[in-house]
Amino acid sequence: MTRSQDPKSHLVALFQHAASQFAKAEHLSIELERPKQASHGDFACNVAMQLAKALKRNPREVAQSIIASLPASDLVEKTEIAGPGFINIFLKPAAWQNVALQTLQAGEEYGRSGVGQGKKVQIEFVSANPTGPLHVGHGRGAAFGASLANVLGHAGYQVQREYYVNDAGRQMDILALSTWLRYLSLGNQFVPFPANAYQGDYVSAMADSIFALHGERYMRLAAAVIANVPDAASDPEGHLDALIANAKNLLGADYAYVHGHALEEQLGDGRNDLTEFGVIFDTWFSEKTLHESGLIDKAVKQLQQHGHIYEQNGALWFRSTVFGDEKDRVVLRENGIYTYFAADIAYHLNKFERGFDRVIDVWGADHHGYISRVKGALTAAGADPDRLTVTLVQFAVLWEGGQKKSMSTRSGQYVTLRELRHEVGNDACRFFYVLRKSDQHLDFDLDLAKSQSNDNPVYYIQYAHARICSVLSAWGGIEADLVDANSARLQHPQELALLRRIAEFPETVAAAARDLAPHSIAYYLKDLAAELHGLYASCQFLVDDEELKLARLSLIAATRLVLRNGLALLGVSAPERMSREAARPGAETPPAEIGSTQQNLA
RNA sequence: GCCCCCGUAGCUCAGUGGAUAGAGCAUCCCCCUCCUAAGGGGAGGGUCACACGUUCGAUUCGUGUCGGGGGCACCA
Numbered sequence: 001m002t003r004s005q006d007p008k009s010h011l012v013a014l015f016q017h018a019a020s021q022f023a024k025a026e027h028l029s030i031e032l033e034r035p036k037q038a039s040h041g042d043f044a045c046n047v048a049m050q051l052a053k054a055l056k057r058n059p060r061e062v063a064q065s066i067i068a069s070l071p072a073s074d075l076v077e078k079t080e081i082a083g084p085g086f087i088n089i090f091l092k093p094a095a096w097q098n099v100a101l102q103t104l105q106a107g108e109e110y111g112r113s114g115v116g117q118g119k120k121v122q123i124e125f126v127s128a129n130p131t132g133p134l135h136v137g138h139g140r141g142a143a144f145g146a147s148l149a150n151v152l153g154h155a156g157y158q159v160q161r162e163y164y165v166n167d168a169g170r171q172m173d174i175l176a177l178s179t180w181l182r183y184l185s186l187g188n189q190f191v192p193f194p195a196n197a198y199q200g201d202y203v204s205a206m207a208d209s210i211f212a213l214h215g216e217r218y219m220r221l222a223a224a225v226i227a228n229v230p231d232a233a234s235d236p237e238g239h240l241d242a243l244i245a246n247a248k249n250l251l252g253a254d255y256a257y258v259h260g261h262a263l264e265e266q267l268g269d270g271r272n273d274l275t276e277f278g279v280i281f282d283t284w285f286s287e288k289t290l291h292e293s294g295l296i297d298k299a300v301k302q303l304q305q306h307g308h309i310y311e312q313n314g315a316l317w318f319r320s321t322v323f324g325d326e327k328d329r330v331v332l333r334e335n336g337i338y339t340y341f342a343a344d345i346a347y348h349l350n351k352f353e354r355g356f357d358r359v360i361d362v363w364g365a366d367h368h369g370y371i372s373r374v375k376g377a378l379t380a381a382g383a384d385p386d387r388l389t390v391t392l393v394q395f396a397v398l399w400e401g402g403q404k405k406s407m408s409t410r411s412g413q414y415v416t417l418r419e420l421r422h423e424v425g426n427d428a429c430r431f432f433y434v435l436r437k438s439d440q441h442l443d444f445d446l447d448l449a450k451s452q453s454n455d456n457p458v459y460y461i462q463y464a465h466a467r468i469c470s471v472l473s474a475w476g477g478i479e480a481d482l483v484d485a486n487s488a489r490l491q492h493p494q495e496l497a498l499l500r501r502i503a504e505f506p507e508t509v510a511a512a513a514r515d516l517a518p519h520s521i522a523y524y525l526k527d528l529a530a531e532l533h534g535l536y537a538s539c540q541f542l543v544d545d546e547e548l549k550l551a552r553l554s555l556i557a558a559t560r561l562v563l564r565n566g567l568a569l570l571g572v573s574a575p576e577r578m579s580r581e582a583a584r585p586g587a588e589t590p591p592a593e594i595g596s597t598q599q600n601l602a
Numbered sequence: 603g604c605c606c607c608c609g610u611a612g613c614u615c616a617g618u619g620g621a622u623a624g625a626g627c628a629u630c631c632c633c634c635u636c637c638u639a640a641g642g643g644g645a646g647g648g649u650c651a652c653a654c655g656u657u658c659g660a661u662u663c664g665u666g667u668c669g670g671g672g673g674c675a676c677c678a
Contacts, residue, residue, distance in 0.1 A: 033618080033620080036621085036624080037621080037622080046620065049659080052658070082621075083621045084620080084659070086620075086621070129678065166678060169677080169678055170678075171677075237677095313676085315676055326605080330675090330676040331676095332676085333676045335676080339675095339676065339677085340677070365606080365607075365673075366673060367673085367678095368605080368606050368607085369605070369606080369673055370673095372605090392606080394608095394671090395671095435615085436614095440607075440615090441671070441672085443614065445614080448614095448627085451640095453640060454640050455626075459640050460640070462640085463641080466638075466640090467637080467640095470638060471638095472637095473637095474637050475637080511618070514618090520616090523615095523625085526625075530625085533641055534642070534643095536637085536641070536642080537633090537639095537642040537643080538643095540637070541637060577638085578638075578640060
């Protein structure tokens with residue numbers, strides 16, 4: 001057996017060979033686990049217990065036979081039968097010693113695997129309405145989606161990152177109206193501002209800029225704006241819709257300017273915010289183009305042809321109950337406007353047509369009832385719903401001073417993503433956001449995220465990286481030469497423990513991709529950093545023994561590489577120095593007051 | 603009412619069906635003449651909510667109960 005592979009793949013091949021003597025290969029999967037206890041070896045295999053029943057033999061006896069059939073390997077020190085029938089494998093130090101050099105050779109590629117087989121995956125995330133600043137909830141979706149996309153890419157998928165822009169709906173009309181009403185007040189045309197319109201300061205700011213750019217061009221009489229509008233108190237939604245209709249009539253072709261201005265401002269703001277956060281999209285997909293290109297008509301017709309559409313009360317309904325939904329859903333409203341759902345069906349059919357092997361949607365947990373509906377529509381249209389995976393991201397709750405920061409849509413109070421980033425810094429934001437499983441509520445501890453102390457896991461990991469940089473710089477040699485180090489000199493238990501941990505990185509990335517679970521990268525990095533700090537405390541690197549020094553430096557250089565690669569997957573920087581001055585978040589931008597409030601209707 | 607998520611140490615949470623269930627924080631004790639102490643070592647702390655089932659083996663899978671959170675629009 002060759003040893004060009006990593007130790008684990010090597011062992012899997014050995015066991016595959018041995019076990020095939022006793023059972024058909026397709027009936028068993030060789031699983032090697034890393035025992036929690038060092039006394040149980042480097043790996044443990046449970047295949048004997050799996051086979052025992054079929055063979056009607058004692059598991060320990062089966063284990064004995066399997067061991068006897070294992071091909072010889074120059075990596076294996078010894079094997080043991082333990083407990084109910086585990087085969088514990090102890091590897092020779094050489095199995096791990098090579099890991100450091102292999103890592104250095106792989107460089108930025110280390111951790112990459114081919115489990116994705118080059119398949120095309122699209123991941124759509126954030127997709128917030130461009131009706132106001134992104135808030136901390138969007139931030140979690142952004143951090144999760146961006147990290148997951150990186151992980152999938154590193155696991156060998158071709159990833160496309162997409163943001164779906166809701167630029168066609170009623171919410172955008174409400175934003176345009178809100179902006180226009182603020183603008184009118186600048187010309188002393190006062191229309192009572194509806195409570196259910198967008199209240200935020202950013203709306204007034206847009207009105208100011210329109211007034212500065214175009215003066216009175218869009219000014220109309222307040223009396224005309226409120227003509228024939230239902231009472232706001234008794235019919236708030238009808239009131240709003242009538243104001244929008246009046247705005248469209250009074251402005252004519254100019255309405256598109258106000259609408260477009262508001263859209264561009266908010267979309268641009270969100271894009272800048274995300275870019276500063278390290279979240280970059282390949283595609284910004286406009287909902288409006290679905291309407292204009294007739295794709296929605298086409299999608300609904302497609303459903304119609306399959307007999308899943310009926311008319312009732314002047315609207316067109318999709319018979320989603322056939323596909324497990326609780327009730328049928330409207331696709332074309334009585335007023336002749338397609339619902340968001342109709343656009344979404346067309347959007348997902350379009351995604352499929354673009355040739356992705358797999359499509360992943362990252363949605364807020366409040367959309368969970370929507371999954372069966374979309375999948376049902378895809379099925380009804382003759383598409384394979386299993387190509388779509390919807391991952392729900394639960395809400396994030398901010399805690400400060402032991403108090404939950406109340407952020408309810410109802411009270412119109414929330415903290416923006418930008419405020420959070422300026423308060424705690426991008427690195428801590430990105431890291432804390434992915435520190436929990438996505439389907440779990442996240443308690444975001446602001447005090448901890450802000451603390452520049454050993455309690456803060458971000459600094460703990462970054463410090464490990466900075467420590468290595470510091471040692472290598474104190475050494476002052478040529479780092480490229482470290483690949484020639486004699487790794488056989490790495491004998492210390494702490495050194496071997498660190499090597500084992502480094503070897504786990506590729507499979508950790510692969511598992512994170514498989515489970516759509518970038519949080520496991522964060523946990524891995526904490527473990528890796530702990531291992532490094534442990535070694536730091538027990539071994540001197542810059543020793544007189546030149547050969548040993550180079551071997552140890554090659555080990556920490558490899559560790560640094562894994563820390564860098566791992567942090568990069570999470571969008572967290574790997575600083576070469578940690579100084580409390582420089583680490584202050586938002587040094588380039590003044591920290592925003594985090595308690596400030598914004599109105600949010602979306 | 604129906605659906606989704608969760609229940610693991612005092613707190614916040616990890617834990618591909620495996621052996622004596624882990625980490626950080628908090629509490630207590632110890633370690634800088636030395637490459638950054640933003641670090642390391644040690645101690646205490648558990649009925650993995652509960653019951654039944656599946657099996658060689660269950661914190662993990664299934665069913666049910668209890669408890670917490672969220673969602674159920676001709677909104678997006």
